[in-house]
Amino acid sequence: MTDTVNSSPIRAVAFDLDGTLVDSVADLMHASNALLAELGRPPVDLAAVRSFVGDGAPKLVERVLAATGGVPAPDEAARCVKRFLAIYEADPSAHSTLYPGVAETLGRLAEAGLRLGVCTNKPMAATLRLLDDLGIAGRFAAVVGGDSYPSRKPSPEPVLGLLERLGVAPAQTVFVGDNEHDVAAARAAGVARVLVVPYGYARVPLDGLPHDGILGGFAELAERLSC
Ligand SMILES: O=C(O)COP(=O)(O)O
Numbered sequence: 001m002t003d004t005v006n007s008s009p010i011r012a013v014a015f016d017l018d019g020t021l022v023d024s025v026a027d028l029m030h031a032s033n034a035l036l037a038e039l040g041r042p043p044v045d046l047a048a049v050r051s052f053v054g055d056g057a058p059k060l061v062e063r064v065l066a067a068t069g070g071v072p073a074p075d076e077a078a079r080c081v082k083r084f085l086a087i088y089e090a091d092p093s094a095h096s097t098l099y100p101g102v103a104e105t106l107g108r109l110a111e112a113g114l115r116l117g118v119c120t121n122k123p124m125a126a127t128l129r130l131l132d133d134l135g136i137a138g139r140f141a142a143v144v145g146g147d148s149y150p151s152r153k154p155s156p157e158p159v160l161g162l163l164e165r166l167g168v169a170p171a172q173t174v175f176v177g178d179n180e181h182d183v184a185a186a187r188a189a190g191v192a193r194v195l196v197v198p199y200g201y202a203r204v205p206l207d208g209l210p211h212d213g214i215l216g217g218f219a220e221l222a223e224r225l226s227c
């Protein structure tokens with residue numbers, strides 16, 4: 001591991017999950033549509049769900065409900081979130097895949113001695129099951145989800161919480177994500193470098209965001225970190 005930024009050696013890489021490591025939107029769509037069927041509402045399609053991902057499960061469900069007849073009263077909306085999570089957590093991986101190069105590249109980074117972590121807005125239970133189902137849970141020394149702290153990305157709180165669990169300083173960390181919330185959270189946390197993948201679920205053009213580079217693909221990360 002030879003890469004340094006401002007003479008502080010890079011010791012850790014923190015990853016976003018949905019749209020960065022895992023193409024998870026099909027399972028989110030299936031769980032959404034199972035909920036909608038129970039409510040007697042029409043289904044949502046992949047493109048719609050893709051645009052709804054990134055702010056955690058409660059927001060996803062709110063957007064799904066808004067798109068299919070309207071958001072019900074708070075009690076009923078909360079019941080819908082609970083029901084959605086029960087459906088989704090039972091099988092979050094049937095239609096989900098790692099993006100190309102993810103498994104191999106995580107292996108290379110780990111072999112180079114980097115500490116790896118996940119900071120996602122997806123709730124913890126579904127996150128842990130998804131990582132396990134896709135065979136990469138063991139790569140991460142720490143994982144934080146959308147329900148691990150009072151705030152989620154774009155707040156820096158979960159990023160800083162993850163780094164504390166990893167035992168590294170922001171100046172020793174590279175953050176890799178796919179959307180505007182990742183860039184904002186990682187920047188506010190003060191990490192050494194923020195990189196974005198070109199294929200995720202970003203809702204604004206990546207070019208306009210204050211990151212330090214857009215990867216050509218996930219595997220390029222190993223070269224960027226000299227692993
Ligand atoms: O659950 C979400 O909204 C997306 O989670 P992410 O932070 O892994 O992209």
Ligand SMILES: [Mg+2]
Pocket residue numbers: 016017018019020054177178179200201
């Ligand atoms: Mg993401």
